[in-house]
Amino acid sequence: MEQVISCRLEKKELEFIKTHAKEREESRGEILRQLLGEGRKMEALREYKGGKASLGKAASIAGTTISDFIDLLDEFGVHSNLTLEDFRESLLNLSK
Secondary structure, three states, rough: OOOOOOOOOOOOHHHHHHHHHHHHOOOOOHHHHOOOOOOOHHHHHHHHHHHOOOOHHHHHHHHOOOOOOOHHHHHHHOOOOOHHHHHHHHHHHHHO
């Protein structure tokens, strides 16, 4: 369910959103949603890379599946924090 929120933006941020929306022929709201989605992915990458989030938690932060988050890790050249033991445990859980 979508909800409306309001927030104050610096003039330069608002101008960026307006310009970007006009160039892409999209609404300001759509541009903000896209930027928020990208921000979630960047936050998830930082948390995962810093060891503050597991693979599952980072995928949740990013709003993606674990599989898609693994692809995102590859896209940004971030190495997995999974150990061989973690991988083996995952395989055992899959077989159950």
